[in-house]
Amino acid sequence: MIYTVTLNPSIDYIVEVENLQLDALNRMKRDLKLPGGKGINVSRILSRLGVENTALGFLGGFTGRFIEDVLQSESIVTEFVNVQDDTRINIKLKHGSETEINGQGPQIGNTEADALVQKLRALTKEDVVVLSGSVPPSLGGSFYERLIAVIKEQGARFVIDTTGEALLKALPHGPLLVKPNHHELAELFGVEIEGQEDLIKYGRKLLEMGAENVLISMAGDGALLVTEEQVYHANVPKGEVKNSVGAGDSMIAGFVGTLSKTGDPLEALRTGTASGSATAFSDDLAELAKIDSLLPQVQVNPI
Numbered sequence: 691m692i693y694t695v696t697l698n699p700s701i702d703y704i705v706e707v708e709n710l711q712l713d714a715l716n717r718m719k720r721d722l723k724l725p726g727g728k729g730i731n732v733s734r735i736l737s738r739l740g741v742e743n744t745a746l747g748f749l750g751g752f753t754g755r756f757i758e759d760v761l762q763s764e765s766i767v768t769e770f771v772n773v774q775d776d777t778r779i780n781i782k783l784k785h786g787s788e789t790e791i792n793g794q795g796p797q798i799g800n801t802e803a804d805a806l807v808q809k810l811r812a813l814t815k816e817d818v819v820v821l822s823g824s825v826p827p828s829l830g831g832s833f834y835e836r837l838i839a840v841i842k843e844q845g846a847r848f849v850i851d852t853t854g855e856a857l858l859k860a861l862p863h864g865p866l867l868v869k870p871n872h873h874e875l876a877e878l879f880g881v882e883i884e885g886q887e888d889l890i891k892y893g894r895k896l897l898e899m900g901a902e903n904v905l906i907s908m909a910g911d912g913a914l915l916v917t918e919e920q921v922y923h924a925n926v927p928k929g930e931v932k933n934s935v936g937a938g939d940s941m942i943a944g945f946v947g948t949l950s951k952t953g954d955p956l957e958a959l960r961t962g963t964a965s966g967s968a969t970a971f972s973d974d975l976a977e978l979a980k981i982d983s984l985l986p987q988v989q990v991n992p993i
């Protein structure tokens with residue numbers, strides 16, 4: 691079974707404005723409220739791909755209830771820990787380009803944090819846990835480490851999609867997958883990345899540091915999969931880009947869901963890329979029909 695963990699879910703409030711004027715009243719052209727948070731996005735795509743999964747994390751208040759309702763309407767199994775404070779609202783402002791304003795996240799107490807850790811004690815060695823997104827400041831900087839320790843004790847595997855220190859600390863524990871984008875990879879090592887050779891060089895460093903598979907996403911330039919044996923490139927299909935929110939999460943869902951079904955990393959890379967692009971070409975996360983229609987255009991080649 692695949693579990694997703696979203697420590698800091700959100701309602702994504704997508705607001706479209708024509709000719710944004712600062713210091714003035716702007717009227718929205720269109721707005722949309724979506725359940726968000728990286729792990730939740732992974733769960734929604736997994737479920738569209740027909741991959742059984744359970745969404746875990748913290749939800750609170752009226753915003754939390756909205757998210758739970760949408761997930762249940764999509765028949766996604768949820769086991770969130772309830773918190774007192776409201777789940778955050780993240781603003782995604784479309785004004786020709788995209789500006790994002792993400793909240794800090796709610797206050798989470800020790801008892802609530804312990805309740806989530808307790809849920810992971812039911813994992814078995816057949817399970818994969820996808821840990822995605824930011825950590826609310828109230829949980830402290832090392833909460834992912836605490837979760838990883840329990841996941842390892844239970845013999846389960848994990849994928850981690852986060853940045854900076856939290857990602858570096860997770861690597862020695864052998865994540866099944868990490869998926870930095872090209873900018874995050876450069877930031878992680880404090881370097882400028884010039885081209886494909888550099889991407890592969892730093893991707894290999896993440897392998898040496900403990901990751902089993904390194905997926906480097908490059909938005910419209912596709913993705914590189916770096917493994918012990920080989921490096922592969924996947925191209926992106928053609929389409930009109932409507933939204934980039936959740937493209938990376940869709941890629942992780944496509945990759946992990948397919949890897950768990952087929953054990954084939956190349957098929958996983960193809961489906962991951964098609965899923966990421968299908969979301970980039972949609973208003974919300976991708977529907978299955980869109981992913982299926984793009985799959986034939988994605989080619990995976992060794993480098």
Ligand SMILES: Nc1ncnc2c1ncn2[C@@H]1O[C@H](COP(=O)(O)OP(=O)(O)OP(=O)(O)O)[C@@H](O)[C@H]1O
Nearest residue numbers: 871907908909910912934936937938963966967970
């Ligand atoms: N402009 C685009 N055209 C086609 N495909 C895209 C585009 N942007 C993203 N994708 C697809 O989505 C995948 C992940 O995108 P990206 O590299 O932007 O990840 P990310 O930075 O983690 O995304 P996010 O915006 O969700 O944080 C890409 O590898 C590609 O398959």
Ligand SMILES: O=P(O)(O)OC[C@@]1(O)O[C@H](CO)[C@@H](O)[C@@H]1O
Nearest residue numbers: 700726727728780792823824936
């Ligand atoms: O603040 P975080 O946890 O880093 O990112 C949260 C977020 O920006 O990521 C998702 C897209 O990947 C959105 O649904 C959500 O708003």
